[in-house]
Amino acid sequence: MSVEGEKARRSALKMLDRRAYSARELVQRLVKRGHDEETSQACVRALAEAGAVDDRALGESVARAELARIPAGRALLEMKLVRRGIDRALAGEIVREALSARAADEDAEDVARRHLKSLAPTLGLDAVRRRLYGKLARRGFAPDVARGAVERVVDGLNTD
DSSP: OOHHHHHHHHHHHHHHHHSOOOHHHHHHHHHHTTOOHHHHHHHHHHHHHTTSOOHHHHHHHHHHHHHHHSOOOHHHHHHHHHHTTOOHHHHHHHHHHHHHTSOHHHHHHHHHHHHHTTSOTTSOHHHHHHHHHHHHHHTTOOHHHHHHHHHHHHHHHHHO
């Protein structure tokens, strides 16, 4: 390995000691630190082959952490993974796997119920529906999932 390659490798390992990075994030950070693009890519490829950089493991970890924090829909989770430098196709696969173990309907309903508590009691039902639907849409839930969850939560208000 060249002297430049070794410097890039040491720099990458220091960064990886602090937190996990996707391959793309690591290349970008190495370039930002003054290493040339080709050397940075070669370094990250070697680290990936050695198992030090694993986009799938990082994506699964991020998806699990997000779902444990506040339930989210497919679109939001994919966007967060892509922002972390994970390939869109891989991000989609990871999110599908993460969500397959969970029921999106139940997650959306849970988010809607939690958000309902923060809404003013003087709001009309139409305003409540709009705000809950907006919250679920921003959390990345599919329109039909959000609509169903809002209706179930609002119907629950009418029977309480």
